[in-house]
Amino acid sequence: MYVDRVKIQDGRAIGVIAQRSFANGLRGPEYLVGARREVLLAAGAVGSAALLRRSSPSLSELVRPLRDQALITLAWHCGACNVTQEVLQTVKALHGHGDKHLVEQLQSRDVMYGHGLVMNLAGQKVLVLGRIVKCWACGPGVLGDQLEMNIVLLQPRSFEFDVSADGQLSDVDRLTHEGDIKAAVEGVRIVKAAVQTIPEYEQLQLTPAGMFHEDPEKDLRAGGGIYSFFGGTATCRLGDVVDGELKVKGVRGLRAADASVLPEPPAGRPYFSIIKVAHVAAQLAMRDAMSK
Numbered sequence: 001m002y003v004d005r006v007k008i009q010d011g012r013a014i015g016v017i018a019q020r021s022f023a024n025g026l027r028g029p030e031y032l033v034g035a036r037r038e039v040l041l042a043a044g045a046v047g048s049a050a051l052l053r054r055s056s057p058s059l060s061e062l063v064r065p066l067r068d069q070a071l072i073t074l075a076w077h078c079g080a081c082n083v084t085q086e087v088l089q090t091v092k093a094l095h096g097h098g099d100k101h102l103v104e105q106l107q108s109r110d111v112m113y114g115h116g117l118v119m120n121l122a123g124q125k126v127l128v129l130g131r132i133v134k135c136w137a138c139g140p141g142v143l144g145d146q147l148e149m150n151i152v153l154l155q156p157r158s159f160e161f162d163v164s165a166d167g168q169l170s171d172v173d174r175l176t177h178e179g180d181i182k183a184a185v186e187g188v189r190i191v192k193a194a195v196q197t198i199p200e201y202e203q204l205q206l207t208p209a210g211m212f213h214e215d216p217e218k219d220l221r222a223g224g225g226i227y228s229f230f231g232g233t234a235t236c237r238l239g240d241v242v243d244g245e246l247k248v249k250g251v252r253g254l255r256a257a258d259a260s261v262l263p264e265p266p267a268g269r270p271y272f273s274i275i276k277v278a279h280v281a282a283q284l285a286m287r288d289a290m291s292k
Contacts, residue, residue, distance in 0.1 A: 002027055006039055006055040006254060013039040013254035037289060038253040040281065041236075041260075046167050048260040049235035053165035058250060062241045065160035069229035069265050070153040070175060072184055072220075074191055076204040078132075078147045087130050087149065090194035118154075118268075121190075124183035125267040127152040128191060147204065149195065151187035152229050154267050156180045161228075163235055174223030181220050188216040231270050236260035245284050246277075257281030 002021045006013050015035045020028035041048040045066050052059040116129040129150040153159070158177035162170040175181050195201060219225065236242055236256045241249060246261060248254040259274050266273045 003033075003043075003051065004030065004054060006041075006051060006059075006251075007032055008056055008059075008251060008254075011250075012252040015039065035253065038255060038285070040285065041248075041254070041256040042258045042278070042281075045232040045235045045259040046163055046169065048256050048258055049163040050165055050167040052236065052241075052248070053163070059248070060165070062236070062249065063163060064235055064237055064240055065162050066169065066232045067156075067234040067264050068159050068161065069231035070156045070159040070180070070184070071227045071229040072151040072153075072188065072225065073227075074149045074151070074188065074195075076147045076195065078145055078204050087147075087191075087194050087198060090197050119187075121186040122182035123179055124156070125154040126183055126187050127154055127268075128187065147195070149191045151184065151191060153180055153183055153187075154231075155265055159226075161232075173226050175220055175226060181217065184220055185217045231265045233259045233262040233265050233270055237263045239263065246281050255281060255285070 002019045003016045004019060005017050007015045007017050013035065015033050016039060017030050018033050019030055022028070041051060043051055049063045049066065052063050054060075116127055119126050119128065127150075129148075129152065131148050131150070133146040133148055153175075156175065156177065158175050158180045159172065161172050164170075175184060195204070236248070238244070238246075238261050240263075242256050242261050243249060246255045246257055248256060257277050257280075259270050259277075261277055262270065262273055
């Protein structure tokens with residue numbers, strides 16, 4: 001089933017307009033799926049925003065740009081290497097304070113393993129992830145392994161994407177806030193210095209995936225090479241679009257309960273924040289149902 005929009009009648013959400021989806025990509029005629037009490041949006045930061053945009057002009061005006069975590073990648077071709085923990089320990093030492101060392105096992109076909117740590121740089125929460133990528137994930141003609149050091153700004157102030165009614169995102173590849181740029185430049189500087197300390201450094205070769213090696217500040221200001229870390233939030237953010245009970249402002253019987261209501265990306269992955277939002281939404285819906 002494909003849900004196209006929320007059906008609003010006399011200022012109240014009475015259901016959703018849906019279509020049956022077929023394997024060949026075609027869709028059947030539209031039909032109304034009615035709601036006895038309320039409609040609960042949980043289509044994610046992009047999907048919920050797109051639904052509101054398609055539902056009415058007044059709801060479309062409520063939608064805010066999607067806020068996301070910014071990813072910067074430095075990469076070296078390293079033949080056969082196994083140095084991510086060593087590099088991150090050096091990053092931690094160079095930064096000069098004892099942040100908790102976070103370990104993430106990134107087991108997959110392409111990734112041997114990965115490790116990460118969180119630091120405060122220029123007033124920003126920054127996650128540094130290291131991983132070894134097997135050669136088949138590095139592109140044609142690349143043999144051996146690739147060392148990737150990912151610098152993630154967890155709560156950037158300038159990394160926002162507009163969401164269209166069809167769920168498409170605007171193309172953003174640069175940081176505009178000075179604090180974000182300073183944190184990113186400092187992260188690149190520390191990671192490069194850490195990699196240069198490992199015994200295998202002379203064997204490393206820069207790969208096309210790695211940018212910001214010559215003049216990171218110039219590259220960051222020019223744009224390019226900055227990507228989404230898929231922590232998108234805040235298109236229906238609390239206070240702007242939904243109230244304290246997650247109800248969409250201006251429409252009765254309509255709530256949102258997903259990453260879209262978070263005012264900004266959390267200082268980490270948004271998974272547990274989304275679970276908490278769902279828990280609160282369930283409690284509110286149950287309370288309202290029992291009071292009637």
